[in-house]
Amino acid sequence: MRASRPAVHPVEAPPAVAAQAQEQAQAQGHGEGEGVAHPRGVRMKDPPGAPGTPAGLGLRLAQAFFAAAALAVMASTNDFPSVSAFSYLVAAAILQCLWSLSLAFVDIYALLVKRSLRNAQAVCIFTIGDGITGTLTLGAACASAGITVLIGNDLNICAENHCASFETATAMAFISWFALAPSCILNFWSMASR
């Protein structure tokens, strides 16, 4: 008999490329089931400056460097503890330096093992930390700037004070804040847009 019957096709093995891409997505995704849900090949790239990218690492190193510079310049004057704002600048610079350095190490680790840091909880922690340290650094820089301008321009007693050191430390703190702002904005953006 030659009656028609359903043809049996062997189940094709999925192409190797797809399996590889899915494995990569799983390895990089971290979020539970996040990598699997994405269609293969449509993985969003991290914007430059985000955590886990070389630009992000550069921003963190710049923040830490300028905070350390502000700290060093301010601590090199012998009379900074007599003014509360300058002591506060030293404290804020230490905090900023520690925070930026620790995030720089996280970035270096992520770059070395080629992992993405687009985890929701990690981005949330980075954003809140950036916001707090940024506010503290900006406040300390502005307070020091107010005192420096008072000493230098309003009272004209620069001769008996280390005006140049105070101004340099304030400027370094401001530059550190300017390097922190893009990190904070990028982190907040990627937290809100997920």
Added chain:
Amino acid sequence: MRASRPAVHPVEAPPAVAAQAQEQAQAQGHGEGEGVAHPRGVRMKDPPGAPGTPAGLGLRLAQAFFAAAALAVMASTNDFPSVSAFSYLVAAAILQCLWSLSLAFVDIYALLVKRSLRNAQAVCIFTIGDGITGTLTLGAACASAGITVLIGNDLNICAENHCASFETATAMAFISWFALAPSCILNFWSMASR
């Protein structure tokens, strides 16, 4: 002949509710074709505190009130122009007051005509303006706080200065900044999440 033929069904008119919802979405949407693309009944509500909501209007009025209070208290002392930081606080408070008042008027208009302010360009302008005025107000408040602490705690010359007025003005500026922060964060969030 009774051969089968395609049955002709009359085209049903869309129910009145759908048309009404679409009209509302178009009236509230502002964005070109935004309201039309939404499925009916799935219009997102503005979070409390966003522009165009009563809570947002309250935040704006609080910002303007406390900035005006800082301005009035600082201007009531006769020697504030001798310190640059205090003059800067007055300037920042004026800017903050004008910005918050103008956005309060926009909110009142939006509430009166029941329009939503979820326009992409409007939210972008609000966010940038909030960010700039917030940074300036925080900077001015921190600079004034630095000077006030210097006068009151470090030098102990409160007897010959209006320490109470300076401290009150600084506190008002800080409160104004605290009222500005939620507006700025909400605007940035709704800008990033669209």
